[in-house]
Amino acid sequence: MPEMEVTIFERSQRVLSKVEVSGGGRCNCTNSFEEVKDLQAVYPRGHRLMKRLFNVFDYREAYAWFERHGVPLVTQDDECVFPAVQDSHAIINCFLSLAHRYHVNVCLGQKVQSLDTLSEYDFIAVTTGGSPKGEGLRWLRDMGHEIAEPVPSLFTFQINDKSLTSLMGTVVEEASVMIPATKFRAEGPLLITHWGMSGPAILKLSSYAARQLADQHYQMPLSVNWLGKKLADVESVLSEAVIRYSPKQLSTVNPFRLPQRLWSYLLAKSLAARMQIRWSELNKKDANRLDNVLCNDTYEIAGRAAFKDEFVTCGGVSSKSVNPSTLESKQVPNLYFAGEVLDIDGITGGFNFQAAWTTAYAVATAIVGKLS
Numbered sequence: 001m002p003e004m005e006v007t008i009f010e011r012s013q014r015v016l017s018k019v020e021v022s023g024g025g026r027c028n029c030t031n032s033f034e035e036v037k038d039l040q041a042v043y044p045r046g047h048r049l050m051k052r053l054f055n056v057f058d059y060r061e062a063y064a065w066f067e068r069h070g071v072p073l074v075t076q077d078d079e080c081v082f083p084a085v086q087d088s089h090a091i092i093n094c095f096l097s098l099a100h101r102y103h104v105n106v107c108l109g110q111k112v113q114s115l116d117t118l119s120e121y122d123f124i125a126v127t128t129g130g131s132p133k134g135e136g137l138r139w140l141r142d143m144g145h146e147i148a149e150p151v152p153s154l155f156t157f158q159i160n161d162k163s164l165t166s167l168m169g170t171v172v173e174e175a176s177v178m179i180p181a182t183k184f185r186a187e188g189p190l191l192i193t194h195w196g197m198s199g200p201a202i203l204k205l206s207s208y209a210a211r212q213l214a215d216q217h218y219q220m221p222l223s224v225n226w227l228g229k230k231l232a233d234v235e236s237v238l239s240e241a242v243i244r245y246s247p248k249q250l251s252t253v254n255p256f257r258l259p260q261r262l263w264s265y266l267l268a269k270s271l272a273a274r275m276q277i278r279w280s281e282l283n284k285k286d287a288n289r290l291d292n293v294l295c296n297d298t299y300e301i302a303g304r305a306a307f308k309d310e311f312v313t314c315g316g317v318s319s320k321s322v323n324p325s326t327l328e329s330k331q332v333p334n335l336y337f338a339g340e341v342l343d344i345d346g347i348t349g350g351f352n353f354q355a356a357w358t359t360a361y362a363v364a365t366a367i368v369g370k371l372s
Contacts, residue, residue: 004371007105007121009112011128016092018129022353023080027088030062030357031350032079042351044208045148046344049319050355056325057361059354069094080350114139115335123334123367127360130313130340137341140317144331148343150315151214153207157222158303159196163265168194170259174228177201180221180298184209186347187228192262195305197222204347210314218304224297226266227256231295238287246280253279256294266293312352316343326366327359334370336363 008015019027031042039047063081066073071094072084083090099106118124131137131150141147159165170192177197178185184205191199206213213220227234234256241255250271254263267275270293271286282290317337321330327342329335338359346352 005105006102007107008099009110010106010108011111013108015106015108016095019091019353020088022088023082025088026082026086027091028080028082028350028353029066029073029091030059030081030354032075032081033059034079041347042349043344043346043355044153044210045314046319046342046355049324049342049344050358052324053327053358053362056365057358061361062354062357065357066091066094069098078349115143115332123336123370125336125338125360125363125367126317126341127337127339128341130316130345132313134315137316143329145321145329146318148315148318150313151210152304152312153210153314153345154203154312154348155206156193156198156305157196157202157206157301158218158305159222159299160302161196161299163269164192164299165194165196167192167259167261167265170262171199172226172258172262175199175201176225176228177205178223178225179205179209179212180223182209182212184212190224190226196302197224197299198305200348207312207314207345207347210345213301218301220301222299222301224299225295226258226262226297227294229295231291234291234294235287238282238290242279242282242287244279247278249276249278250282251275266290266297269293269297312345313340314343314345316341318343325362326369327363328366336366338363 022028033042036042039051043050063073066083071090073081074084075081098104112118115124126140128136132152134147134149137147137150172190174187175190176185176187177190186201186204186208188200188204190197190201209220237255241253245253245255250267251264254260256263258266264275267290270289271277274286277286319342322328322337322342323330327336327338329337339356340352342359344355344359346355
């Protein structure tokens, strides 16, 4: 490998701060991809580019790289991969240790205003992360790069429904959510919060529909299937419950094992004053209303979470502006891009970090290749 001097310019006073807080401080550094049949399902933007770059460095190689460099990993039941010590500092310390070993210069508090200030360097890799506003990418657009306008991704929904938000803290493990009259839908755990809805199902849906939600100023309808089951299956369970629990009140028997507070809420929403009837009194009209609320409950998204907790940006430097194999700029020789500054973003579950590792490795390999 050729000798080279590497310098990192970091705008803030700390490096890897996003790694530190990710995954609740544990750092969901990649995913097993065991349940991924189509990359578009986990990379709404950039899946074609990721498929190509996986030939250079994929999730299996990332897993092996971390373990080879002293960070044992574990894969959870949901296929998310974390450091075995369940601490993001294992990842941070690994990178810092390697930077020290190879004498990488890390310059903190250094904001690069123009590439003109880096004229002494032979190669430049832009790894600035996502830009919340298009203004932050203007300098790249001015150089001739095509920019996909950045908008937030991976955020929670604000829903102004006090009867719903009174259930804050309630978790449904197998919900499915969708935006009616669109192709956008997602499945997984759903969390009711004091501002609306969160959890993996909501975060994935926000990723899939990031641009459409932004276009509509984050005000769109939302459909929730609280059971994640087909209507016919739900109807069958209710029919069996009518026979099995006939003398008991609906409110005292929860055949779907939903959280009790949620079950009472859905009964009240669908049956109102009749929620105290016995199962034997559940007529066809009542059953249809209950079926509909369980499988197609509707709400209005009123905005993103008030505290702007989005972690990922949709948009950035278009794949049309880079060499798809090396990520070198087509406009400026020896200028490369890696990470979220590219128009690549994934759903929750370690996919965004994997995109960072993959694109960074591809850029490093391309630079070394040129030097060789």
